[in-house]
Amino acid sequence: MDSKQFRDAAKGAIDEIAAYYDNIEERPVLPSVTPGYLRPLIPDSAPEEGESWETIQSDIDRVIMPGLTHWQSPKFMAFFPCNSSFPAMLGDMYSGAFNAAAFNWICSPAITELETVVMDWVAKLIALPDAFLSQGEGGGIIQGTASEVIVTAVVAARERVIRRRLKDMPEGEEKMDAAADLRGKLVAMGSEHAHSSTQKAAIIAGTRFRTVSAPAENNYSVSAASLRKTIEESEAKGLIPFYFTATIGSTATCAVDDLAGIAELAKEYPDIWIHVDAAYAGSALVCPEYQHLCPPIAAFDSFNFNLHKWLLVNFDCSAFFIKRRKDLIDTYSITPSYLRNEFTEAGLVTDYRDWQIPLGRRFRSLKVWFVLRSYGVKGLQAFIRNHVQLGVSFGQQIKSRPDLFKITTEASFGLVTFQVTPNPPTPSGGKADKPNPRHEAYTSDFTPSGEAQYRDDCNQVTKRVYEKINSQGEFYISSSVVCGTYIIRIVSANTAAEEKYLKMVFDRLVEAVEEERGGKQAEDAKSA
Amino acid sequence: MDSKQFRDAAKGAIDEIAAYYDNIEERPVLPSVTPGYLRPLIPDSAPEEGESWETIQSDIDRVIMPGLTHWQSPKFMAFFPCNSSFPAMLGDMYSGAFNAAAFNWICSPAITELETVVMDWVAKLIALPDAFLSQGEGGGIIQGTASEVIVTAVVAARERVIRRRLKDMPEGEEKMDAAADLRGKLVAMGSEHAHSSTQKAAIIAGTRFRTVSAPAENNYSVSAASLRKTIEESEAKGLIPFYFTATIGSTATCAVDDLAGIAELAKEYPDIWIHVDAAYAGSALVCPEYQHLCPPIAAFDSFNFNLHKWLLVNFDCSAFFIKRRKDLIDTYSITPSYLRNEFTEAGLVTDYRDWQIPLGRRFRSLKVWFVLRSYGVKGLQAFIRNHVQLGVSFGQQIKSRPDLFKITTEASFGLVTFQVTPNPPTPSGGKADKPNPRHEAYTSDFTPSGEAQYRDDCNQVTKRVYEKINSQGEFYISSSVVCGTYIIRIVSANTAAEEKYLKMVFDRLVEAVEEERGGKQAEDAKSA
Known part of the structure; x- marks a missing residue:
């Protein structure tokens, strides 16, 4: 590849990269490939003769794109963000x-x-x-x-x-x-x-x-x-x-x-x-x-x-x-x-x-x-404050549904951690005929063993809801265990982050919990 | 910077990068700056307000370029190469x-x-x-x-x-x-x-x-x-x-x-x-x-x-x-x-x-x-073989002047190491009135202390010639000490490497040795 070919190839790549960022929210954040997906897609050794850039570039869409997790998507809320920016890409060039x-x-x-x-x-x-x-x-x-x-x-x-x-x-x-x-x-x-x-x-x-x-x-x-x-x-x-x-x-x-x-x-x-x-x-x-x-x-x-x-x-x-x-x-x-x-x-x-x-x-x-x-001090401050505020407002949403969630740690640097509360059984130990809307009822007559059971139930249901969200592939969130407590952690802090995506993930969480309760309740009813 | 601005900025950067490679051999390989050159050229803290890309980009020529060592220049023959290539740059993008x-x-x-x-x-x-x-x-x-x-x-x-x-x-x-x-x-x-x-x-x-x-x-x-x-x-x-x-x-x-x-x-x-x-x-x-x-x-x-x-x-x-x-x-x-x-x-x-x-x-x-x-197996083989051959041919040049140089190690993976031979004194220990063209005369009546003196003289003159070449800034070469022997090491193995640059560096070496001998001889004559 000579410098003329490089100019053309690189400018084409720039257009592709810009387009990738322009439409990143439309892609499912998590790929649907299974382990080992890539090997069958490419030869098992390097080619003898050099290939054209057109051939190579076309493989980005065919081979790479299906296996990417899109960290710059506004629907990426897992781990911590790994932000990119255009000025940084220019620096790397x-x-x-x-x-x-x-x-x-x-x-x-x-x-x-x-x-x-x-x-x-x-x-x-x-x-x-x-x-x-x-x-x-x-x-x-x-x-x-x-x-x-x-x-x-x-x-x-x-x-x-x-x-x-x-x-x-x-x-x-x-x-x-x-x-x-x-x-x-x-x-x-x-x-x-x-x-x-x-x-x-x-x-x-x-x-x-x-x-x-x-x-x-x-x-x-x-x-x-x-x-x-x-x-x-x-x-x-x-x-x-x-x-x-x-x-x-x-x-x-x-x-x-x-x-x-x-x-x-x-x-x-x-x-x-x-x-x-x-x-x-x-x-x-x-x-x-x-x-x-x-x-x-x-x-x-x-x-x-x-x-x-x-x-x-x-x-x-x-x-x-x-x-x-x-x-x-x-x-x-x-x-x-x-x-x-x-x-x-x-x-x-x-x-x-x-x-x-x-x-x-x-x-x-x-x-x-x-x-x-490129950002200046003020631009960087605005960037951070936006995400801090998104965290506060997401925490408020979680707290608006104490029947479904309980906050583990309040919004801190944009990160909110919480648990899903379990579907409470009736205090008598029998099956509830309809979901009790407030988990406090569950805990009203706590005994030590009841408390352990409750913690365990919280952990189990939180894990199931967490797995359900990620299995849908639309949003990517993460979980952790702190002092025996299984938590979901959500942090939305990349360039594309917006309030509307946090509202969307909140809706998905509510749906997942409700489905879980319905499903769990139906199951309990069946086994009763 | 939005994606539209990025497209423009990045395409301009691509043109600059291609032009840098097109004309790299015209730049002195080593910069002439002195330690601390950069700090006075830029403010001492980040700007409050964001700056335009035009302002930032113009500082590459003003601030960065004067302080770069051009590893991709065909005149870079120091250490080992650190090759770049256009396909690799596309990969990094x-x-x-x-x-x-x-x-x-x-x-x-x-x-x-x-x-x-x-x-x-x-x-x-x-x-x-x-x-x-x-x-x-x-x-x-x-x-x-x-x-x-x-x-x-x-x-x-x-x-x-x-x-x-x-x-x-x-x-x-x-x-x-x-x-x-x-x-x-x-x-x-x-x-x-x-x-x-x-x-x-x-x-x-x-x-x-x-x-x-x-x-x-x-x-x-x-x-x-x-x-x-x-x-x-x-x-x-x-x-x-x-x-x-x-x-x-x-x-x-x-x-x-x-x-x-x-x-x-x-x-x-x-x-x-x-x-x-x-x-x-x-x-x-x-x-x-x-x-x-x-x-x-x-x-x-x-x-x-x-x-x-x-x-x-x-x-x-x-x-x-x-x-x-x-x-x-x-x-x-x-x-x-x-x-x-x-x-x-x-x-x-x-x-x-x-x-x-x-x-x-x-x-x-x-x-x-x-x-x-992009290169294919054959392209990579040709790339390597070219440099191996350049090393062999440079070794032959060094050996063509046994009056000035002696090979320490033969061309190996493109790398040749050698010493400059000292200007021999007359066997009597007095000063030579003209340079003896063959260093063997120097060593014809070696005693143990004479041999140590000879080794030391070789090391000293090799070091002076090495420093002279690098101080000129046109070529960049390196030196080392192996088992007490001070050697110059030259390896030309990047994309821009060509026989003609090795011939040029050889000419510079010959000039430097001759100047050194003239200078040293003049100095000796003065102190005699």
Whole structure:
């Protein structure tokens, strides 16, 4: 393909992509394919002779489209959003054109330097404490995903505590043995509702992992007291807690840990690296009404949020901010001869490869720069506030039908979690001859075993309704289990999101519950 | 930016990108900016109001272009290439449009399924043993870079050896303590010329690391005997060797370790995970004349090469093949409630997140699919053979001037390494009044200290010539140090590479050496 052919092919692709976005709400959000659908559609090896672009492009509709889940559809309300935007796509186009494995400054100075400046823009945009700006001892780096960031932080934390504890030992075998002994005693910690990435990071780092309790009565948040308890229990066993992931916006319910309390506690434990994972909810910090969350972060070691979730930058783009970049470089820097150059040796430039696990790097700051400039601060705030409001209003709808639903957690950063309430039997234990409209009747004479039965019934019916919605393929929602409670979680926060789609999904939920009750009731009647 | 504006903006960007490629050889390959150039060119925070695309786009020429190193220029001959191609760019455009954090099958079935099939295409294309195909116990996954792959392999190897050694212990604290003890004894190994990523991976995994000797007299390759020696030395110290990176195409010289010999040795050490890193040179395996390297790989655990280096797929794209995918899943699989789904639970689908460190994934197989189809097997073979031939012919040029250069390693996968020979003093130790055209005269009465002096002189002059070429900014080449020898390494293997540019760089080298000799001689004369 020469550059003339590329011009034609790429412009055709642009038209297709624009049309895909123009009509995305018309597609079922979930594909109807079954596992293994794709293999029979294409040959089992690469062609001997090159094929024309027309042939290749026509396979997008034939082979790819039927197997896509449409994350940009307004009917996608599962997990967290993974927003794309046109300016970000333009950034990626140029990034692809300037293709480079930019592992140090001289490999393409613009790639390093734009990243440093744009990460400062991002830090200011979300009101991060000044310690995380590049002009002091800290700074920001773009990594792929929150899970990569957390591995990077856990491993750096592991090595930092070892360096500190063994700082007086001379280098050599004895020190290596002592370091190995220490590594075996280290404990990483995360909320019981923190993302699984902290547990996985501990596996990768080869350390132990303990969850910190965050019970329903504390709205699924970690309190300082709860963290202290886990630290003390670990220490009592002769173990060394060295890392904790605090969360702004937990995966299941968007809970926020008690950052102010944890910041106080952190003073007593300077060897524990505290990382704040705000993967999804961090984007809301562009709005002043959320920035009260930021000051305590000054007490912590690192922070990340994913611009690819809620801030319109195409996947992948996780902004990782570090208070003392030396804490990363001391672990990750190895400079072999073929990577040496005068600029790095003179300490004039940032070599981001020493802040991360991989060596090579893409030019990801370009898409961030384009998005921040194209939307402006006000545009980004409006984007976030719209979704926050959609969440509030969806929560109100759920609460308008207490006969069918009960809220588990109120709208938080646009996310609402709730349960379906079961069809109550009559208090006598016999079968109701018609559905009781208020589930409170069900719970009016609770005994301990009755309560357990009720919880179990709630979980079962919630799961059935959840599965019914997704099996229809029109909307995609997700579920989770928190402290034994099976919840449906709905968050509508991409570019195409609109109130009307939340009303539609609410109607589908009501229909599904009613059908479930009718069906369940009919079944119960039959078996009675 | 709405979809209409995007169509216009993107088509303008396509024209700019095509023009960039059409005229890339006219730009100096290295930028002339100094560290810190970019910050004064842009504001210090994001704008409040959104900006127009015209404003943003004009900054590419003003802010970015002056700071780019042009890896696609035919004058880029440093490191290894990082090839882009138009079909790969088209793949990335669609991938960006179908933006998703595809961490499991249902998140977008096409993303998982195309990757499985296309990695099978790649395995067949490079004649990997059948064990690495997906339809048995193995399969391929796209990861970002070789360094990520190697961390993934080292950590999986670490956990595998621990699982095997502790398989009879019941789960619990005692087993965790025993595992911690074992981890402290583990030794990862790599050639002294292997990429630094193995050493870095050992740091990340928290294990020890030993280099395996690969001396000049063995052409910088690891022999089975050399690996055995490192294993035995480690075991004699009570340590447990658990991982080795074998290399096809080492970074400094493109050396190939003795795979057949190491495969024999591997039978004695089934607990040592052997990974083959063919990051750059692996692409040559598309040509049958290189496929004799492949059969021994059947004895090893895993293999990777970077399609983003030499196989026309834009960065990043490292193909990682595993013989028993269970070896990855047993370490990396954690399935929390919010990631469960019926397809995974039924074992019908591949969840690549369980084969890697991060959770989320991009749709990278699309660009691979487009490249393989657009070029076809024959097109890819022709692409590789052209560069192999360019290397051979450049080596011949270097050898045509034994008065100025000496080859360190012959052309290997297009890479030639060499030294500049120093301006010989007269045998009496006085100053020569004219340059001696043959460096052999220099070495005619070698004593041990004379030999050391000669080596040092070679290194010094080679370094000066290397620095002179790069300081001119027209060509970009790289250097390395192998076994105390400072070498220049030149490899011209991107799409724009042509014989004429290698002739040009050769002329520049000759001029630089002559200038150096003149300059050095003048200086010596002055100080005499």
